[in-house]
Amino acid sequence: MSSTLKKAFPIFASRTERFHYLDSAATGQICAAAAAALLGYETTARANVKRGVYPLADAASNAFDAARASIARYIGIDDANEVIFTSGTTMGLNLLAHCLTAELAPGDEILLSELEHHSNIVPWQIAAARRSLIVRAIPVKKDGTLELAAIEGLLSARTRIIAVAHTSNVTGAISDTSRIAEAARAAGAYFVLDGAQALPHGPVDLKRLGCDAFAASGHKMFSATGAGIVWMNKELAHRLPPFLSGGEMIRTVSLKGSTYAPPPHRFEAGTPPIGACLAMGAAAEWLASLDWTAIESEERRLTRRLLDGLSATAHTTVLGPAGFCHRRGIISFDVDGVHPHDLCQFLGDRGIALRGGHHCAQPLMERFNLAATTRASLALYNDDADIDALLEGLESAVRLLR
Ligand SMILES: Cc1ncc(COP(=O)(O)O)c(C=O)c1O
Known part of the structure; x- marks a missing residue:
């Protein structure tokens, strides 16, 4: 389904290099309409x-x-x-x-x-x-x-x-x-x-x-x-x-x-x-005009995959609700010993777009005793390849940057 939806977003056809856009909470890509x-x-x-x-x-x-x-x-x-x-x-x-x-x-x-x-x-x-x-x-x-x-x-x-x-x-x-x-x-x-x-x-x-x-x-x-x-x-x-x-x-x-x-x-x-x-x-x-029951179920599946993958990654802690029901696919995490900006730069160089920082929510960062987190945010055009790329990239980052 996401491959059909991807076609409705001109940016994906325009990119020849590796491109995994996981920063939709900052801005979504523009649809063709x-x-x-x-x-x-x-x-x-x-x-x-x-x-x-x-x-x-x-x-x-x-x-x-x-x-x-x-x-x-x-x-x-x-x-x-x-x-x-x-x-x-x-x-x-x-x-x-x-x-x-x-x-x-x-x-x-x-x-x-x-x-x-x-x-x-x-x-x-x-x-x-x-x-x-x-x-x-x-x-x-x-x-x-x-x-x-x-x-x-x-x-x-x-x-x-x-x-x-x-x-x-x-x-x-x-x-x-x-x-x-x-x-x-x-x-x-x-x-x-x-x-x-x-x-x-x-x-x-x-x-x-x-x-x-x-x-x-x-x-x-x-x-x-x-x-x-x-x-x-x-x-x-x-x-x-x-x-x-x-x-x-x-x-x-x-x-x-x-x-x-x-x-x-x-x-x-x-x-x-x-x-x-x-x-x-x-x-x-x-x-x-879209089928939101199907889109939501796909977003939940990808969110679950990402949450499971992050939990299984060494030195990584996920912030936010553990379940998949009362949440969207906006996932912030902390990798102990790796600054979010370094992580985002490392993964950005590998075609993975994430956001690192306080996300304009400093009181929440303070609540969690963190200065910054790394955030992956999903939208209707994301797919398994995006999750695979992030989890594989993160494994390498933890090995090389810590
Ligand atoms: C929850 C929330 N409120 C407000 C804003 C501000 O939106 P904008 O920068 O489009 O004015 C954002 C942007 O990230 C947001 O996520």
């Missing part, structure tokens, strides 16, 4: 959106609306106007941190977790410093999952926002969103979900996940860099103030003051990354 949408718009259909009335501009605006609708369907949302285009998860979480905290009073609390990407920590810290808010964090258990039993003790009458990752970009652990949603509801807090690592693994149903707001990136779901989305429920989006300001987010402007457009435009100031948004819509359409 997204690449065609990007190139088609930029070369033959380019006009700004929501401005001109000539046919080319009209067509661009219609394609932009259609992309929004495709993404809404991929995340289980009926009203496409609840989807706001951003430049990616980082901008989305900044938007949410800025806008949601505008309603808060000094002393109100925000609950994050120890496993968050810096993009879901720093924007809240900056907002907290500005508005004298308190930031707390759900601890992480030894197996890399959230210590949800601690939530009750961390919530207070002042908790207004809970913001956590759907899937850890370090360990692949999937959060128990229904328990967190329940806790948020009971506390009367908004539940913000960082979905950066969720969308590459198939469609999601945000209604079932129970969040009030969600952010994700196009480039991680096999589209172009430069576009992403925020989803917010309608009532919330209509109530919140803008984030960035300028053209296209207004209703009226006078030198005395301005009024704002309704969502989604209120949150989409300036010319959006149109080509990348169209590409994200095309990726969502293509991904939605």
Whole structure:
């Protein structure tokens, strides 16, 4: 199956040398559908959106609306106007941190977790410093999952926002969103979900996940860099103030003051990354057409192979959940006595693309008493040859580098 899927990603046919791409949690490779949408718009259909009335501009605006609708369907949302285009998860979480905290009073609390990407920590810290808010964090258990039993003790009458990752970009652990949603509801807090690592693994149903707001990136779901989305429920989006300001987010402007457009435009100031948004819509359409039961079962099989192989490799410790159910194929490991950067360089020279470092999750590294790990992350195009290459390469690395 992965060989058929591989054909839908132009990069694999373009490489003549050994190429085992195991860094999809950093960025996924672009699929042909997204690449065609990007190139088609930029070369033959380019006009700004929501401005001109000539046919080319009209067509661009219609394609932009259609992309929004495709993404809404991929995340289980009926009203496409609840989807706001951003430049990616980082901008989305900044938007949410800025806008949601505008309603808060000094002393109100925000609950994050120890496993968050810096993009879901720093924007809240900056907002907290500005508005004298308190930031707390759900601890992480030894197996890399959230210590949800601690939530009750961390919530207070002042908790207004809970913001956590759907899937850890370090360990692949999937959060128990229904328990967190329940806790948020009971506390009367908004539940913000960082979905950066969720969308590459198939469609999601945000209604079932129970969040009030969600952010994700196009480039991680096999589209172009430069576009992403925020989803917010309608009532919330209509109530919140803008984030960035300028053209296209207004209703009226006078030198005395301005009024704002309704969502989604209120949150989409300036010319959006149109080509990348169209590409994200095309990726969502293509991904939605795939057999995710089969893809998921293949990802589980490869994850199991990799986890078993790593556990059998001398001096190697895997972080994160031991099972295959509540995790994705994002696997961080530590090789005692070998720095992740040396390991990634050694394996990179042998055609194996991995990521070494703190993965923008320094609090989680601290939790595990590590400065850095090596991470292999799987996507729908990986196959047994990728796992074999990594495990064989790692054996040599342990022999030669330790
Ligand atoms: C869980 C998580 N959140 C947020 C981000 C930030 O995404 P982006 O760099 O696309 O804005 C990432 C990127 O790796 C991530 O893995």
